[in-house]
Amino acid sequence: MIYIEDIISTLNKKKINFFTGVPDSILKNLPFKLKKNHISVNNEGTAISLAAGYYLATKKIPCVYMQNSGLGNAINPLISITNKNVYSIPSILIIGWRGSPNSKDEPQHQAKGKITKDILKLLGIKHCVIQNKKYLLKF
Amino acid sequence: MIEKSKIKTKQKLKQKKKINNYKIFRYNFIKQLVNSINIKSNIISSTGYTSRELDNILSLKKNLKISPFYMVGGMGHTASLTLGVSLKSNKQNICLDGDGSLLMHAGSLGVVTKFGGKKFKYILLRNDSHESVGDQTTNSEHINYKMLSKSFGFQSYFLITNEFNLKGVLKKFINTSGPAFLEVRIKSGSINNLGRPKNLKLVKKNFMSK
Numbered sequence: 001m002i003y004i005e006d007i008i009s010t011l012n013k014k015k016i017n018f019f020t021g022v023p024d025s026i027l028k029n030l031p032f033k034l035k036k037n038h039i040s041v042n043n044e045g046t047a048i049s050l051a052a053g054y055y056l057a058t059k060k061i062p063c064v065y066m067q068n069s070g071l072g073n074a075i076n077p078l079i080s081i082t083n084k085n086v087y088s089i090p091s092i093l094i095i096g097w098r099g100s101p102n103s104k105d106e107p108q109h110q111a112k113g114k115i116t117k118d119i120l121k122l123l124g125i126k127h128c129v130i131q132n133k134k135y136l137l138k139f
Numbered sequence: 140m141i142e143k144s145k146i147k148t149k150q151k152l153k154q155k156k157k158i159n160n161y162k163i164f165r166y167n168f169i170k171q172l173v174n175s176i177n178i179k180s181n182i183i184s185s186t187g188y189t190s191r192e193l194d195n196i197l198s199l200k201k202n203l204k205i206s207p208f209y210m211v212g213g214m215g216h217t218a219s220l221t222l223g224v225s226l227k228s229n230k231q232n233i234c235l236d237g238d239g240s241l242l243m244h245a246g247s248l249g250v251v252t253k254f255g256g257k258k259f260k261y262i263l264l265r266n267d268s269h270e271s272v273g274d275q276t277t278n279s280e281h282i283n284y285k286m287l288s289k290s291f292g293f294q295s296y297f298l299i300t301n302e303f304n305l306k307g308v309l310k311k312f313i314n315t316s317g318p319a320f321l322e323v324r325i326k327s328g329s330i331n332n333l334g335r336p337k338n339l340k341l342v343k344k345n346f347m348s349k
Binding site: 041042045046047048049051052053054055056058062076077079080087088 | 183208210213214215221222244246247249339340342347
């Protein structure tokens with residue numbers, strides 16, 4: 001089990017204080033636990049772009065949260081703006097994994113869940129699955 | 140999937156109908172814009188000819204030390220990226236966008252006006268077309284951007300339709316308290332041999348070190 005409070009405090013300790021994203025059923029309490037420095041937006045591409053702008057203005061790494069279903073919306077700015085071969089703009093992504101291999105979920109989530117890791121790999125985004133605080137600290 | 144240069148038409152296209160009756164060349168507007176803003180302003184320009192023309196204009200004015208950020212990708216996200224910059228910047232934050240881009244993710248304008256602040260200035264270069272990919276219509280010539288901008292929460296709306304009101308309206312827009320929306324009606328057409336921004340890492344470095 002991983003606790004949202006631990007995620008937030010671990011990121012804060014690494015000077016990651018700004019969050020933006022589109023709410024997700026798995027991470028649903030995250031927006032309510034974030035105080036200031038947080039903007040919930042209309043789509044995941046907006047979130048990635050907003051975060052990129054924040055980095056450009058502050059040199060601080062932002063955090064973007066979303067459900068894996070929204071990765072599709074995020075792909076465009078991830079590959080054509082923030083990618084290391086374009087402008088190389090860093091951010092931390094927190095992605096709720098619907099339809100993960102050990103879960104049973106609706107067909108639309110199972111389909112996306114199966115290919116989520118592959119999408120991240122194609123985008124050149126290093127990733128790991130956080131199952132408890134130990135994994136979080138390693139990350 | 141079809142690669143570049145591997146497709147064409149059998150019969151040549153008949154003369155394309157003029158997309159709009161607008162009067163101002165985008166290149167001329169951008170030239171006027173860079174002469175009117177504080178050089179420390181953050182200016183973020185969209186995909187298409189806009190970034191390319193801005194880059195061309197600045198390369199010809201070596202003494203004008205403006206460092207923009209070019210959206211070479213991420214069409215539709217010009218305003219969101221500008222918003223991210225504006226959150227922690229006390230400079231003028233100018234988003235130079237096209238209608239094709241605005242429409243792609245128009246919903247973001249809501250967060251933009253809510254969090255963009257007094258220094259957020261949105262400029263819509265409206266040509267009702269995807270000019271840089273062949274001048275196809277965006278099917279948006281009927282859209283009322285004055286109403287749209289108000290509905291999304293912009294504090295004010297300005298319109299430039301010809302060379303006579305260009306300077307005056309632009310000045311008012313720049314001096315007004317934002318978030319403000321400026322619509323500029325743009326005639327199709329660019330310069331010959333228009334290049335592209337080179338060395339994106341340097342573009343980023345210059346933008347970040349203003």
